[in-house]
Amino acid sequence: MIKIALPKGRLGEKVLNLLSKCGYRCDNFDKNSRKLIFSDQSGEINYFWVKPSDVAAYVRLGAADIGVAGKDILEEDGADLYELADLKIGKCSMCVAAPADFKDDTSVPLRVATKFVHTAEKYYGEAGRDIEIIKLNGSIELAPLLKISDVIVDIVETGTTLKENNLQVIDKIFEISARVIANKSACKFKGNAIIEIVEKLVKAVENYD
Numbered sequence: 001m002i003k004i005a006l007p008k009g010r011l012g013e014k015v016l017n018l019l020s021k022c023g024y025r026c027d028n029f030d031k032n033s034r035k036l037i038f039s040d041q042s043g044e045i046n047y048f049w050v051k052p053s054d055v056a057a058y059v060r061l062g063a064a065d066i067g068v069a070g071k072d073i074l075e076e077d078g079a080d081l082y083e084l085a086d087l088k089i090g091k092c093s094m095c096v097a098a099p100a101d102f103k104d105d106t107s108v109p110l111r112v113a114t115k116f117v118h119t120a121e122k123y124y125g126e127a128g129r130d131i132e133i134i135k136l137n138g139s140i141e142l143a144p145l146l147k148i149s150d151v152i153v154d155i156v157e158t159g160t161t162l163k164e165n166n167l168q169v170i171d172k173i174f175e176i177s178a179r180v181i182a183n184k185s186a187c188k189f190k191g192n193a194i195i196e197i198v199e200k201l202v203k204a205v206e207n208y209d
């Protein structure tokens, strides 16, 4: 039995679709149901439908053997696990953005609004810039508009949200895509089964149109 944590939402649905093409079909999955555990038709795979930001935690704690998570989550979580493959889907980037007239006043701490507290602390720590974190859980773009922050550290995909709120990217921190992650001890004890699934998934995503 292999346990796979998938991120609830469009990315998870895409991965489930790819896994189904690999022969791990899951007929009892219904995205509109509230059910959170599904098994494939062979009964050899259990899928857990989890909040995207929790995938790394389920894998790190061993509840799931493998999972699919964005690089943003992995950088933020800092979990001790294996990253087995880059699926090259769910692409976007982690950026610093600010209003067009932003000028950094280095005599005071920079107020940074973000969900990604560790990522922002690491980025500004490496730059030697003092910051004050404003931890928010969504609609981060509002913070500089309402003057509760100077900049934001957030995900940019199409750039539409920034544009519609008169913000612009001032630095790109890293590129993001979906990664297959694995629990270290699961790799020791179920290594062959895990590798077989991941190899099939990588091949399926390469042929995806």
Ligand code: PRP
Binding pocket: 137, 138, 139, 140, 141, 154, 155, 156, 157, 158, 159, 160, 161, 162
């Ligand atoms: C994410 C992110 C940005 C937006 C970027 O928010 O936090 O706000 O998407 O996408 P874009 O560049 O294509 O406009 P999400 O939709 O997850 O909602 P949230 O604001 O609640 O985090």
